Amino acid sequence: MKSKLDRRKQIISLLNERFRETAVARPTDNLAAASTSALPKSSEPDTLIPQLYHFYRSVIHNINSGLLAIDFDGSITFANKKATQLLGYTGKELQNMAVQRLFADGEEAARLLQLLKLPGKQISEKETRFRQKNGQVITVSMDAAPINDASNQFQGITLLFRDITELVQLREQMNRIERLALVGELAAGIAHEIRNPLGGIKTAAQVLRDSFTEEDVESQLIDRIIREVDKANKLLKEFFKFARPTPPQFAPVDIEMIIDGVYLLLAPRLKKQNIKFVENAEPHLPQVYVDETQIEQVILNLFMNAIDAMPEGGTLQVRISRRTIPMVDESLTMDKSPQLEYVLVEVSDTGTGIPERILPKIFNPFFTTKKDGVGLGLSICSRLVEENHGKIDVMSELGKGTTFFIALPVFKQ
């Protein structure tokens, strides 16, 4: 089982990646520096075969994609180094393993294998999911082609695959933002349309009101109509604030000040609900460059969710730290990369936790598990953080609690 610490590391590493994507418009591509070392030069047959063997072996093992060879029956006969890294098995463990075991969806594997037995069939850039040895599922982009012998008889299949889990997560994030923007626009349009008839109802009711005296029961009923219209309008106004946030007014801000402000606002509620507040801030934190009001709204929302998640009391913890990451992933470069800084805010509760199956949906607009919720809070948080050039992520364990991670850009003089 993956420890909470590992999951936190994984989320922070993913945040690094996403933050870098936003902060660095076009990272330098140093991959082009890949070696084009020469093919074996000897032409002596005795030495040529071993040389060729080593050459191809080296190429196959060093390509940055997993490669599997599968025989007629679907057993793995060969795995390159990258395949063992991506799948978490040793080469020996993979040897003779039924390839279906690697697929998260066994039926899909059987279908693919059947398909590839058809003459001339190839699969290119198929997105599928593999299960690693530790049970974790990764998304891969897979190419598959049949291996035929000299007489063109089907002998097996080669599978070439790349781990695109992070890419898929980024894509989902983008889709979510686009969906959110679209729904926001639509909903705001509808909300405006509602204000027109509301205006008509209120005006007509007020005119009608003048026909009665204070004592008439009709007056009281009309007053109720007017009050309800005002209530509906107030709701709409709140909604506009969420659905169409104004463009951020960027300024250098002390994040601790925002957190303290929100804490003070909610202190009576925390006390009443027996929730302990713990803040751990790294000393000498740099200022962040964000819209203060908008980030305050995000923190307020996360605190309120945390409070709702701890009806029996608990601990609300905020950790603030400075993070420095290379501007370009150094594992991909030959040189030292310039550094990029952000401030990481972690808001954790010891509450009920969020079930794994709904975790990917919590940032979706109108998704809610609360009886009285509208389902806009977290989707707006996500939108506001993105508009402030930050990133947001979450990890949760049922019965133990939830942590939200927010990466915010640092103010540069």
Added chain:
Amino acid sequence: MEDVKRLLIVDDEETITFSLYRAFIKAPVDCEVITAESGEEAWERIQEKPFDVVITDLAMPGMDGFELLKRLKQEFPATRVIIITAYGSDEKEQRAYAIGADKYLEKPFDINELKNLVFQWMS
């Protein structure tokens, strides 16, 4: 100088024009109330005879409230103009005042505020 004041109400929402008409014909000042359902119709009425106060919606098919406001402020600067809108925003409010609106109200508004303002200008 004429004693009878003139008020024009412009909105494509009939409930609004009807209700406002009912509200202002009972005015304590001697006031002629006319309604129009579009910017074009309003402009025709205005050219026939100027108004003291014009209450106009912003979003209307054809000539919108901004265009009507602009024409009014250019050709009839003495006419007071109140903007009413269901599609309000800070930008629209600023734009309305920049063109010369005398008041900007978002729907649903308080009719008493509107009446007080109109009667104050007319008295």
